[in-house]
Amino acid sequence: MGNRSRAGVERFAVVNPATGLAIAQVNEGGQAEVDAAMQAAFDAFHGSWAQVSPLERGNCLTRLADLLQTHREELAQLESLCSGKTIQLSRGLEIDMASQFLRYFAVGRAKSAGKR
Structure with missing residues (x-):
């Protein structure tokens, strides 16, 4: 988000429902990540994208x-x-x-x- 990675964020497996096998690990997001994503989107929209x-x-x-x-x-x-x-x-x-x-x-x- 905002062109930055998040350290210390919990991860979880993405599971193929047909096989039950994990196919990837992704970051779990909570309220802090939602807030950061919203702020990054707001900044982009009202920053360079507005021009x-x-x-x-x-x-x-x-x-x-x-x-x-x-x-x-x-x-x-x-x-x-x-x-x-x-x-x-x-x-x-x-x-x-x-x-x-x-x-x-x-x-x-x-x-x-x-x-x-």
């Missing part, structure tokens, strides 16, 4: 959508491992839909490029 034009914001969203599609298969595999969903659902409902949402909002940003 980015609507057109460039749309370009950023489009780039993120492109990256999701570039890494579609590996992201879908990870989602299937973590959630137990079929690979088809992970591809379509998670990766493809997220990419479509990003593109939808990117167009909205581009259309409002003349407004601030």
Whole structure:
């Protein structure tokens, strides 16, 4: 969060529901981590991001959508491992839909490029 790692945070296993095997260890978050994440998001939104034009914001969203599609298969595999969903659902409902949402909002940003 805020481009910083958190020392001394408890960790827990992410378990594949199909096999019961741990596939990763992730940091556990409590109220302090939620507060830090909210502050980092607030700082980013009211800092440099506020100076980015609507057109460039749309370009950023489009780039993120492109990256999701570039890494579609590996992201879908990870989602299937973590959630137990079929690979088809992970591809379509998670990766493809997220990419479509990003593109939808990117167009909205581009259309409002003349407004601030």
